[in-house]
Amino acid sequence: MSPVFSTPRRAQLTGNRIRERRLVLGMKQADLAAGVGISASYLNLIEHNRRRIGGKLLVAIARALEVEPAQLSEGADATLYDALQTAAQALPMTVGIPPETDRIDELAGRFPGWAGLIAAQQKRNAGLEALVEGLRDRIGHDPVLADAMHEVLSSVAAIRSTADILVRDPDIDPVWRTRFHRNLHEEAERLSTRATALLGHFEAEEDEGTRPTSTPIETVEAMFEAAGHHFPEIEAAGASAIPSVLDRAAGMADPATRALGARWLASYAEDAARLPLAVLQPAAMAAGHDPAALLDVGQGDVALVLRRLATLPRQAALDEGAPPFGLAVCDGSGALIFRRRLTAFSIPRFGAGCPLWPLYRALGRPGQPEAALIEMPQGTRFRAWAVSQPVAPAGFGAAPVMQAVMLVTPAEARATGEIILAGPGCHLCPRRGCAARR
Secondary structure, eight states: OOOOOOOOHHHHHHHHHHHHHHTTTTOOHHHHHHTTTOOOHHHHHTTTTTTHHHHHHHHHHHTTTTTTTHHTTTOOOOOHHHHHHHHHHOOOOOOSSOOOOOGGHHHHHHHHHHHHHHHHHHHHHHHHHHHHHHHHHHHHHOOOHHHHHHHHHHHHHHHHHHHHHHHHOOTTTTHHHHHHHOOOHHHHHHHHHHHHHHHHHHHHEETTTTTTHHHHHHHHHHHHHHHOOOEEEEEEGGGGGHHHHHHTTTTTTTTTHHHHHHHHHHHHHHHHHOHHHHHHHHHHHHHHHHHHGGGGTTTTOOHHHHHHHSSSSSHHHHTOOOHHHHHEEEESSSEEEEOOOBTOOOOOOOOOTTTHHHHHHHSSSSOEEEEEEEEEESSOEEEEEEEEEEEEEOOOOOOOOOEEEEEEEEOOTTTOOOEEEOOSSSOOOOOOTTTTTT
């Protein structure tokens, strides 16, 4: 379980939690005060957050209310708090009243069962969204599926044209009729074989009968998603902690998957060493988490700043008022090689994203940072920062190996700047009149 981060706002709700818990138990204020050896008037001041409480008195009140002291002083634990906060931000508001995110602690304290249910549903929804997105990417970019569908459609077209000839010309020569019948039979056999193979492609052999096989990229991405793209062990100990992180992660027995995971974690460790969390966090908070204001702490390395902002610990970021971040990294060919998903901003797992993203514009302007507002087809807007930089040193006369990085975050309502009408990628984008559409 993640540690609980105490903030002044959460701490001052201790009295509210005591009152809510007392009311849930149907206990009178005077009875609780007598049970812990204080006056009812003093307890009233505590419940209205006019007196601070701690030590033995907090323990005594918690015992009387049959809860742990931390539940009164800290409220919902960090994991539950984070899940409820994410649930409030995950879907667009469908009613006139927005979720009261400043009362999450009260919800968790008064209705722990409902709070847990909401958090569990949010986790399940996020998993289903990831599954749907993965299947959608697979359908859109799977070469085996594309070839199989081409063969199936070819057989269907051949059967239809042959049947059409037989229907329109009843007096056809018996020899030709026999040939057409044989063609129908052969094409039907091919269609059956191809359809069976296509079905087998989707019913891939499962690992231990519970989960479909995954590519190394999918498995490593799942490891980063499970960790919230933040690895405290590597932040503290550097690259020496990589083997232990891999040992605990699921699916790392495969040598190719483990090698890819080690490479990505080594890049993470290098970034953490160059821009430590102890330097980044206070600077980011002071700068309002604006990448442009953090270039000095990143020694002018724009890509480093963008990558590090995407690795901030989520609970600490929430306490500091940081927005959620998504990340997309592509190589010089435009192929996406790493991503951190962000709600409502779809980043394909395979292939390329929208050609209008600043990510790809940056490839044509090496070393020049890009910033823009991206408006998705559903109307949501995101701030985006991108840059293209060499990732491997090149000697004289040698071409550098380029990599582009793009950081995205939901835009505030009054955000101003260049607006790009973009989408998740041409195969899924509804913008039919787009000049960049493939």
